[in-house]
Amino acid sequence: MPELDLSASSVDLTRAICDVPSVSGDEKTLADAIHRAIGALSHLDVHRDGDTIVARTDRGRGQRVVIAGHIDTVPINANVPVREVDIDGVPHLWGRGTVDMKAGVAVQLKLAAELVDPRIDITWMWYDHEEVTADLNGLNRLSRTRPDLFAGDFAILGEPSNGEVEGGCNGTLRAVVRTHGVRAHSARAWIGENAIHHAAPALMRLAEYRPRNVTVDGLVYREGLNAVRIDGGVAGNVIPDLCEIEVNYRFAPSRSLAKAEAHVRNVFEGFDVEITDGAEGARPGLDAPIAQEFVAAVGATPKPKYGWTDVARFSALGVPAVNYGPGDPHLAHHDEERVPVSQIETVERSLRAWLTAS
């Protein structure tokens, strides 16, 4: 069983936790190591729920921030253990998890051990099953069983954001648009009715759709409505009786899920529409004073986050939340996943400065 030395540098700590594989569902070894290391610290109250670990300071500060990171990764592809590589003279850590998101977790672990007396109370959360379906997600589970642990004035999720502050996130909704027809032999097509031909106007609406740009709390969110799958046909000589178009709507965090659903139904008015999946986005929450102080302290220009992330779970509980972590999000899940060493150090320094400034 690996032991974690939380007094090591955040770069060494990144390497150490990347070298303990923790593909979703297999987080126990790493969770145990974190639990042992964090559990030894007397300034933290530690809770464990499955492979999710929560550690809280309780200094009686007037404000509390929740700082969270998931400890699982997508599957390894011959990219563990981590290697140190230079790219154009810039030192990197290269391997699975370096971006998504063990560098962020390493910074959090180091600061959790070091900051015995922060100026804001901190709730640290390291959780399992982020890279798989929502029903397995450790943060989702904990938000149902222990919503009290999510209490706070602000939340920071250490998802890769290139060391920038990415506020909130777009919502996402999936729907299936179905067109129907009547089967017939294609030599006698007039006896049937072609469901694929009936899909033409639905696709035209998608092709002609102009997505909105929506400003929310000062950040501009780009929306999108796209077909992600189309499927129809029985055999090479049969007029098909069914065609399905799966669409994905990404919508600004100012729009509720109900409004998003109504919008999709409106776009496909006259068609058979089934909503299959949906999650509201999260407002950036950057108008809160604590959020503005944070942005100023880390010296970043806030940007909108387009992809859906777990910040939306905090947002749903009324806690404004941002993404802030080392690593380029475009390299997440990539087989060439790697993080510049300097980004890990910058994020560590900035977070420490904000949490300790007098």
Next chain:
Amino acid sequence: MPELDLSASSVDLTRAICDVPSVSGDEKTLADAIHRAIGALSHLDVHRDGDTIVARTDRGRGQRVVIAGHIDTVPINANVPVREVDIDGVPHLWGRGTVDMKAGVAVQLKLAAELVDPRIDITWMWYDHEEVTADLNGLNRLSRTRPDLFAGDFAILGEPSNGEVEGGCNGTLRAVVRTHGVRAHSARAWIGENAIHHAAPALMRLAEYRPRNVTVDGLVYREGLNAVRIDGGVAGNVIPDLCEIEVNYRFAPSRSLAKAEAHVRNVFEGFDVEITDGAEGARPGLDAPIAQEFVAAVGATPKPKYGWTDVARFSALGVPAVNYGPGDPHLAHHDEERVPVSQIETVERSLRAWLTAS
């Protein structure tokens, strides 16, 4: 090994050969039985090629007709052995092959044995592998290796036509229309290009297409251009980079395959079109005097055949050909395949009358 009694009634003979299963690829037992029964008849020259049997009279008549039928069926689905059933008081034979096309073959076998001295020379052909791909088709194989056996003034294919004369057949062509795009995460759709959306105008052209009705040798052929399959998509959160529409064009026998291909390319001008498969149709050939005599003798009103059948192979060799057989073509391949007994008897009587009239 079953023995066939060619002196039995054509109805009994239908039942007997239906009860010898001969799903495509498994025709040998039935072909052997036919070969033995026909080989015993001294008025016929018999050739065998695989499971295809050819039997010719050689009376030195001025004219020759080729009468052909396939001996294979589509797979059995608990509908062999054949049952006798009454439907609304009408006696039927019920089971696999009764329609497509062992009733037709039974009539041919009976007349082949009986007509020792027909007024027109006859080439009988019973062949294998009609219900599968063209490269396995026994008639196709024989037309390449022994085109001389196809010599004739007229050909009758015993395919089910409800005892009517169905002239010629439409041609058929398949093509794949592809649209292309650029993959991206659906949360950042503007980085990619949606191939499914690009398919919208291609589907609109299909939806708005008005097929022709074309008169050929007095029969009206209905054409058709249809999507038979559509397929696109990578994952629920990915902008797809490829969409494929498979189309099937059924075209009148007055149009060549090259012209049909040009037409499809013209309809989808500006799109990436791959022609994957094609076969020319067959003109009805009902203007030939021998064809007109045949139609008059059987007392039928000729109709166009829409589906592609092996008459096109005769047509391609310069022999006018029609479909004429017992059974409703809509019940071919159906699990409730069945033929009215009276249709078998009518076709037998009509063919005999035409082949023996003085």
